[in-house]
Amino acid sequence: MTLRHLAAATAAVCGLYAAGADKPAYLDESLPLEQRVEDALSRMTLDEKIAMCHAEGKFASAGVPRLGIPDLWMSDGPHGVRAEINWNDWGSAGHTNDSITAFPALTALAATWNPELSMAYGNAIGEEALYREKDMMLGPGVNIYRTPLNGRNFEYMGEDPYLASVLVVPYIKGMQQNGVSACVKHYALNNQERWRGHINVELSDRALNEIYLPAFKAAVEDGEVWSIMGSYNKIRGQHACHNDLMLNKILKDDWKFDGVVVTDWGGCHDTREAALYGLDLEMGSYTNGLTSESAFTYDDYYLANPYKEMLQKGEVPMSTLDDKVRRLLRLNFRTAMNRNKPFGSIHSPEHYAVAEAIGDEAIVLLKNAPVTKKGAPLLPIDPSRFGSILVVGDNAVRMLNEGGGSSELKVKDMVSPLDGMKSLYGDKVKFAQGYKAGRPMYDAVEEIPQSVTDSLRAEAVEMARNADLVVIFGGLNKNTRQDCEAADRIEYGLPFGQPELIAAIEAVNPNTVVVLLSGNAVEMPWEAKIPAIVQGWYLGTMGGQSLANVLSGKVNPSGKLPFSFPVKLEDCGAHSFGDICYPGDSINEKYLEDILVGYRWHDTKKIAPKYSFGHGLSYTDFTYGKAELSSKTIAADGSITLSIPVTNTGKSAGKEVVQLYIGDDKASVFRPLKELKGFSKISLAPGETKNVTFTITPDDLKFYDETTKGWIAEPGKFTAYVGSSSTDIRAKATFDYK
Incomplete structure (x- = not known):
């Protein structure tokens, strides 16, 4: 129990009840949860109830100070606890004690196909959240991988609803056993970032229930998750954060969800709908959820004074408010008011070991062929076979935890791929940048002069000519229009001139390994000539060590792809019916591929992928x-x-x-x-x-x-x-x- 929670509870006991009265039921943790909730609800005023239903800071919502019920503190995830930002704006708080462990992105977790590692992942993040005094972590994400252009795919668990369902449940249980709420997101159909705030998704009931809902259902019914985050988009004409079908009928009636529905930041748009259609907690209104601000105050939120006025006029029933507050009290008692929580820990050796273990099992060996017919496969790298190793690529040294939107992380330590290679092969390793990607930005792209690109490529090619082995660490990064929130990718191919770089290096040195660091599939026109290809994901703090483990053979690769790699973009179902299927006409979007997502499309339509769902080679x-x-x-x-x-x-x-x-x-x-x-x-x-x-x-x-x-x-x-x-x-x- 943290000091702020202890102070709140003490205020209730020593303040209101100092006269010797019996301890109120809501403070007695030996009593049934629902009894405590009803007792607290009966003591609250209208203003106290309203205050609980909307934000009081960028990542905080109100408790009930008069009753000693603390506020709720949240943080972005799902790959680690985000650095502190200011209470009322998106600027960095400038703390020096908020560096954490960056865990592998969720596409990497999905690639492990290992529920035990998912449990360890959720538990470790839960412990770091505890240390940082967070009651809710905004993750994990289980939106379905529908198109490789979705900028946020790296935060999700792939294209298959069964795989995502199996892996999300232990993550939730691991986190929530620490008294920290998981907040599964983004419910639902947030399968692209382009026009995410208003695009209206139309789809069949079969596609909704067979493809896009099972992981959320598993999170509720099997994981018993305590909170769900609504998505920005509309579903059948109504915003997902206050959608009668999705929240009332499916989530709360059919699945019996007893937790809190929280908006994505800025996802609320209407007071009446928010009151009636299942929303419980409104966060981040009047911002874009990422960078923008407004002149509105928290009392101007849809579920603040406007809601109070509608209640007082009888325009919406008081029962809607009581239902929301019951859910918020339930969440508070499970988290902030839970006096049996440990203190947690951050960037501990145990957490680094978890991150490394996940990375070890996430890495997918896509291809491993000999350069000559009688030769051995290039991988694993035998130091007696290669006297000199050239590491190439911006991603070999880039801080890939930076950027990406709300999943950005401030780490205490980061083992880069170059660090990992040098730790094993020492002075045999030389480095050439090869290409430049520019600074991580959310809403702009830094243009790199062609002269710089040409110069870096020429240097790398010349060094490759004299190396025994070349390992190119390429892929995407967390810049806008790549693997980044708020914008989708604009091309399926690798950016920054990487295809030309790969081709030029292979032309002078066939002993070339390409390691792709990304959360998405990419086009590979160069694939036939490259003997060894590895999908290395975003692996966080221990990523360079895990990559070195697998490339060297210290760890035998066992990762399997959680999504298909189409040969070309048009081979993907979402891109086979024109713009109305993806990205839509800017107003509406129709999922015309229906239930045929990912391998279901490739199988049924007999369109061979470059690399199939579930694919992954081994050294045995x-x-x-x-x-x-x-x-x-x-x-x-x-x-x-x-x-x-x-x-x-x-x-x-x-x-x-x-x-x-x-x-x-x-x-x-x-x-x-x-x-x-x-x-x-x-x-x-x-x-x-x-x-x-x-x-x-x-x-x-x-x-x-x-x-x-x-x-x-x-x-x-x-x-x-x-x-x-x-x-x-x-x-x-x-x-x-x-």
Whole structure:
């Protein structure tokens, strides 16, 4: 319990109740939560209730000082606790004690396919939030990867709703066991940054329920998350932060969510809708949620004086206010008023170890071929094979935690890729910048003179000519129009002349490795000539160490892609129906690809990706045996198991992600060829075999029926596909559902 929380509680006990009266029920943590909430609610005035429903600072909302209920303090995430900003504006507070651990971005976490690491991730951030006296962390994000141009994809968990659902739950539980609320975002359909504040999304009920809602539903029903952040966009004509369908009917009625719905900063637009349609806490109004300010005060917020006036006039019922305050009190008692919380810690050795472990398992080996037919693959880097190593690229030394929007982080330590390579290979490593990317900015692009670009490229090419091995650390960064909030990417290809740099270096030295640091897929016209390609993500504080671990072979890569890499942008479903499908006409956008997102599109339309969902190579080899079913039939109230042996037939220990997909062979509605329904990450020593078992239930066979507004599984034949990726299927088995 922090000093500010202790002071608030003491005020209630020693002030209001100094005369010897019994301790009020709301302060008695031995009583049921709902009893405490009702007791506190009964003691509050109208003004105190209204004050709780809107911000009192950029990242704070009011408690009830008279009752000793502290305010709520929040911070941006989801990859670490953001540095302190001023109470009433977006300027830096200039503190010297707010440096933290930067954890890998959520695309990297998704690439681990490891729920245990997700639990460790959430717990570590929860501990850092505790130390920084935060009651709510604004994350994690689970919006679906629909297009590689979305500037905020790096904050999310990929293209598949099942994968995101499995990974978000332990993250939430890990964080909330510390008494810090996770705030899952952005609910929902915030799948692009362009026109995010007003674009109206139109989509089918099937796409909504099968693709875009499952991870949020899992967060509520399985993760028991304490808060949800609404998104900026409109859904079927109504803003998501006060949307009757999304908040009242689905979230609160169908899923029984008992927590707080908070706006994205500036996401509220109407007092009446905010009162009636499910919003509980309004933050950041009259700003763009990132940089802008206004002359309005907190009392001018939609849920402040305007709401009070509507309540007093009877234009909206008082029950709407009491419901909001109940939820806010519930959140407060779970977090700020929780006297059993530890103090937390920041940038500890334990947190660095968690960050490194996640990075180790996140890195995806996309390609690893020999330069000559009789040669060995380039990776891992054997120091006896290469006497000199040239590291190239702005991203080899760039602080990739900076920029990106609200996820920017101020770190105590940062191991760069160049640092990591030098720690292993010492004086063998030389460096050439190769390209320049400019300063990180949210709303402008620093133009780099062509003369500078040409000079840096020429220098790198000349140094590459004399090196035994070249490792290019390229990709994107957190500048605007890349992996950054508030704007989408404007091209699928690599920026800053990187394609020309890669081609020029490969032309003088075929021993070239390309490491992509990004949260998005990129176009690869150079891919055929590059023998080794690694997807290295944004890995945070320990990123350079994790990259060195994998490139050297100290760690055998086990990451798998959480989204597909289309060959070209037009191969992506969202880009196959013209502008109305993406980015929209500036007012409306129609999800015409419907349920065929990511690998579902590639599979069903027979459009091969460059690298498929679930793909990731290893330095060893895994052989799959025959898939065996416990029965050839599933009953409506039953289940069957599928078992398959997997053997490490290589020479080194490694981890493999065994993936289960299920396809409906004949349905009355259109369905994808197959959908992910299970996965298991296993560790195998050389020669070792493990039997991987999956349980298949009728829920795994269902689709959302738009006629009955519910989930159904139709009798018929189904196929189970088991493989190492969505395209690398190693075994199949068929069964009937009756």
